[in-house]
Amino acid sequence: MSSRRVTMADVARRAGVSRTAASFVLSGRTDMRIAEATQKRIHQAARELGYRPNLTARSLRTSVTSTFALISDTIATTAYAGQVIHGALDAATAQGRVLLVAETQGDPVAEARLVEGMLDRQVDGFVYAAMFTHEVTPPSALRNHPVVLLNCLADDFPAASVIPDEYAAGCLAAQTLLGAGHREGIYVLGGRHAIPETPSGVFAGRERVSGIETVLSSAGVRLAGVVECDWQPQDGYRELRELLSRHRPRALICCNDRLALGAYQALAEVSLSVPQDVSVISFDDSDLASWLRPRLTSIALPHYDLGRRAVELLLSDQLAPVRHRIPMPLRLRASVAPITSAPGSQQAVRER
Amino acid sequence: MSSRRVTMADVARRAGVSRTAASFVLSGRTDMRIAEATQKRIHQAARELGYRPNLTARSLRTSVTSTFALISDTIATTAYAGQVIHGALDAATAQGRVLLVAETQGDPVAEARLVEGMLDRQVDGFVYAAMFTHEVTPPSALRNHPVVLLNCLADDFPAASVIPDEYAAGCLAAQTLLGAGHREGIYVLGGRHAIPETPSGVFAGRERVSGIETVLSSAGVRLAGVVECDWQPQDGYRELRELLSRHRPRALICCNDRLALGAYQALAEVSLSVPQDVSVISFDDSDLASWLRPRLTSIALPHYDLGRRAVELLLSDQLAPVRHRIPMPLRLRASVAPITSAPGSQQAVRER
DNA sequence: CTGAAAGCGCTAACAA
DNA sequence: TTGTTAGCGCTTTCAG
Numbered sequence A, B: 001m002s003s004r005r006v007t008m009a010d011v012a013r014r015a016g017v018s019r020t021a022a023s024f025v026l027s028g029r030t031d032m033r034i035a036e037a038t039q040k041r042i043h044q045a046a047r048e049l050g051y052r053p054n055l056t057a058r059s060l061r062t063s064v065t066s067t068f069a070l071i072s073d074t075i076a077t078t079a080y081a082g083q084v085i086h087g088a089l090d091a092a093t094a095q096g097r098v099l100l101v102a103e104t105q106g107d108p109v110a111e112a113r114l115v116e117g118m119l120d121r122q123v124d125g126f127v128y129a130a131m132f133t134h135e136v137t138p139p140s141a142l143r144n145h146p147v148v149l150l151n152c153l154a155d156d157f158p159a160a161s162v163i164p165d166e167y168a169a170g171c172l173a174a175q176t177l178l179g180a181g182h183r184e185g186i187y188v189l190g191g192r193h194a195i196p197e198t199p200s201g202v203f204a205g206r207e208r209v210s211g212i213e214t215v216l217s218s219a220g221v222r223l224a225g226v227v228e229c230d231w232q233p234q235d236g237y238r239e240l241r242e243l244l245s246r247h248r249p250r251a252l253i254c255c256n257d258r259l260a261l262g263a264y265q266a267l268a269e270v271s272l273s274v275p276q277d278v279s280v281i282s283f284d285d286s287d288l289a290s291w292l293r294p295r296l297t298s299i300a301l302p303h304y305d306l307g308r309r310a311v312e313l314l315l316s317d318q319l320a321p322v323r324h325r326i327p328m329p330l331r332l333r334a335s336v337a338p339i340t341s342a343p344g345s346q347q348a349v350r351e352r
Numbered sequence C: 001c002t003g004a005a006a007g008c009g010c011t012a013a014c015a016a
Numbered sequence D: 001t002t003g004t005t006a007g008c009g010c011t012t013t014c015a016g
Helices: A008-015 A019-026 A036-049 A055-062 A082-094 A108-120 A166-179 A203-218 A233-244 A257-269 A287-291 A303-315 B008-015 B019-026 B036-049 B055-062 B082-094 B108-120 B166-179 B203-218 B233-244 B257-269 B287-291 B303-315
Strands: A067-072 A098-103 A125-135 A147-153 A160-164 A186-190 A225-228 A251-254 A279-284 A297-300 A323-326 B067-072 B098-103 B125-135 B147-153 B160-164 B186-190 B225-228 B251-254 B279-284 B297-300 B323-326
Touching: A008 A019, A008 A036, A019 A036, A055 B055, A067 A082, A067 A108, A082 A098, A082 A303, A082 B082, A082 B098, A098 A108, A098 B082, A125 A203, A125 A303, A147 A303, A160 A166, A160 A303, A166 A203, A166 A251, A166 A279, A166 A297, A186 A203, A186 A233, A186 A257, A225 A233, A233 A257, A251 A257, A257 A279, A257 A287, A303 A323, B008 B019, B008 B036, B019 B036, B067 B082, B067 B108, B082 B098, B082 B303, B098 B108, B125 B203, B125 B303, B147 B303, B160 B166, B160 B303, B166 B203, B166 B251, B166 B279, B166 B297, B186 B203, B186 B233, B186 B257, B225 B233, B233 B257, B251 B257, B257 B279, B257 B287, B303 B323
Parallel strands: A067 A098, A067 A125, A125 A147, A147 A160, A160 A323, A186 A225, A186 A251, A251 A279, A279 A297, B067 B098, B067 B125, B125 B147, B147 B160, B160 B323, B186 B225, B186 B251, B251 B279, B279 B297
Antiparallel strands: A098 B098
């Protein structure tokens, strides 16, 4: 649309130097020891002409595009995980790189097509991302290219992966409760996510429960129960209502904030108050956590850091097949309180 | 990393034709009338060699990159708005285009830098997006390039814009309530968002209230009140508690689901039940809407469609400075009920 | 320090 | 129908 972009030849001509000299100076190389004055002249000419390099041409020549591809199953779709993109973007832009984003929707054919498209565009590397931590098999076309796995694992694919440290998060949840004096009536709501569709649970669930159990048992505390169910609000509500009909929990570890929402609803209905009667701690730290009343203590899924780290690995060429575990920070809010004397003061949910 | 990509010259050689012929056939052009047999031979050679075009080279030659840039203030960051990216991606991939995503964080300097980077990469067009509908001033460097404004308006910038049809949504909210028999005690919670930081409100607020008022007054119904406040859960909670201390609403129009969450909390505390005592309708249709109990009727922000439409406009070169209003669909759930006889049966919130 | 020249892989006049 | 040729804008030897 604009008339014609000014090229490096234009700059060289105006500065009265060779294109070589212009190239060296403009791409900021110092190893040719060009006269200070000449450099100034070139830069000035470039400025006056409004010169901008044509990166396509440069890429063709150098076969580096300064572009990474972020390919995910459905990451852009899911709430909050836009943070992953955000982190990746920050790391990329900080180094003058740019990010091509694509979604496969879990369709291997679409995925193959997308990967090819990226390869045709000569991207420098790939972030292969998943919505929730699980085992994946990246397309084999990626084998010969720099790849970092984000929030997923691939046993027979030689790539670094970046995942949340769910085990440590589980430990942290247990420690937090212990620290508040809880030693009895501690339940895990959601568990390993062992439901018919995922009989052996999901990675996050398994790791969290494992961390919880380790810490508790080494403190001589026994978990009162692990409720295996799906992780949606209605599951939390239903399962907790069911549980409340038989037991009287003092502390709830919810496997995500949505379950905690369901739990709040169930607790309110039987007039148990958080945290006076029941402490609640959760995972994810979604927006929901600070919207609930009382505000929910939650251990954050480090979306931003995952995205950021993945790109940083790509940038620094740390591609060895290592699992990089990203810490999940605790956001302490009002839903966990030191245990009080009498268990069972049946009061209505309080404000705040 | 891989040995060497096979080039078009390789294909031509193996097929025993000229590079020209190969180029024509492989880029799927028909206007040169190449012999059927030759075409077959070329395609076969390409297949056997695993040929893939180098799009960088093609771009350098044709100066089209099949790449669009999606530049936003903070769109990837905000929950649910990942749907915008999703829609844009779908439209782009459907036509073999690819999307470069970037975020400015509202920083004009970062923005300028990013736009330059995109321009240097010769992108074919821009989607300039905002997190919430408002007036923007895109960098002037974009003036000579195809641009579509997404979820924002720019008076003195000649570009098409794609925005949610908030006015129609306001009408729809009012109609829904009227349809359920509500004629009194209807309040708008959130209003135009007229708070100190945005004294004249925000676009969505103004349009919604305007739609609501138009429909109600043409039905001879007067709004009982418009509560101007910020649109966070705690604002909904606080303002409704305050309102409830003096009035007795029969229907609430909440300007977003977060306000509705706050409203639910306030209503529960004074033992008013939704929808028996108070009907609630909201805007956005975020995940929250289906998580609340009872499930919240909400008018959806069409994130996906916005993204999709913006890219479609770019693809079809519909760049005239027109406002394209995207419909906001009603998601009818349990929070709106036909009005019952006696206003004021003070019961506890029911299940479901 | 500077300039000439080759070439990245592809497209598109033009000529044969 | 096919082949020849000239670039797109840039980097990078290699001589001067």
